[in-house]
C-alpha cells in the first residue's frame with residue numbers, strides 16, 4: 001500500500017520556480033499529483049521547468065511575473081485561474097539577497113529585497129486568498145529562512161524580509177483559519193542553489209562548520225518539507241515555521 005498525499009489534481013502555484021529550491025518544490029508537488037504553475041521573472045527558466053513537469057504527466061504552465069509588482073501578480077493569477085480554474089496551494093518561494101554590512105548598505109538594496117521577498121508574499125497571498133476564501137480551503141506555504149529567526153551579519157535587509165514573512169505567516173494563519181486556509185512557513189538553513197553558489201568559499205566553510213550536520217542541505221530537503229505541509233498529512237498544522245537547516249538555528 002502506498003501513502004496518499006491527498007494532492008492528486010490539486011492546483012499549485014510556485015513563485016520563483018525557474019531554478020533552485022522553487023524548481024525542486026514544483027517538481028515534488030507534481031510527483032505527488034499536483035498540476036503546477038511555474039512562475040518566475042525568468043520566463044525561459046520557468047518554461048523549461050514546466051516542460052519537465054509535463055514530461056512527468058501532470059499539467060503545467062509557465063508564467064512570467066515579478067512578484068514585487070502588483071500588476072504582474074494580478075495578471076499572473078488571472079492567467080493561472082484561466083488555465084487551472086482554481087488555486088489549492090500557493091508556495092511563495094521567490095527571493096533574492098543583496099548582502100553587505102549595515103553602514104555600506106544602499107537604500108535601494110534595502111527596498112529591493114523587502115519589495116521582492118516581503119511585499120511579494122503579501123501581494124501573492126492577497127490574490128490567492130480571494131479564490132481560496134470562496135472555495136473555503138487552501139494551503140499557503142511561505143519560504144522564510146533561519147536568518148529571519150536568528151539574524152545574520154551582513155544581511156539586515158534579507159533577515160528583516162524573512163522575519164517579515166514569518167509575521168505574515170502567523171497573522172494570515174489566524175486571519176484565514178475560519179475559511180480552512182492553512183498558512184505555514186518553511187525556514188531553510190544553508191541550501192546548495194545558485195543563490196548560495198555565489199558566496200565566497202570562506203563564508204561557505206563557516207556556514208558548513210556552524211551546521212551541526214556538517215553539510216549543506218539540498219533543494220529536495222526543502223521541497224520535502226513543503227510537500228508535507230501541502231499534503232493532507234499536515235491538515236492540523238497552521239501558523240508554524242518548519243525549520244530545515246541541519247541544526248544551524250540551534251547555535
Ligand SMILES: NC(=O)c1ccc[n+]([C@@H]2O[C@H](COP(=O)([O-])OP(=O)(O)OC[C@H]3O[C@@H](n4cnc5c(N)ncnc54)[C@H](O)[C@@H]3O)[C@@H](O)[C@H]2O)c1
Nearest residue numbers: 016019020021041066067093094095145188191193194195
Ligand atoms: N539557498 C539557501 O540557502 C536558502 C536559505 C534560506 C532561504 N532561502 C530562500 O529560498 C528561496 C529560493 O532560494 P534559492 O536558493 O532557490 O534562490 P535562487 O536565486 O537559486 O532562485 C530564486 C528564483 O527566484 C526568481 N526570482 C528572483 N526575483 C524574482 C522576482 N522579483 N519575481 C519572481 N521571481 C523572482 C529567480 O529568477 C530564481 O529563479 C528564496 O526565498 C530564498 O530566500 C534560500
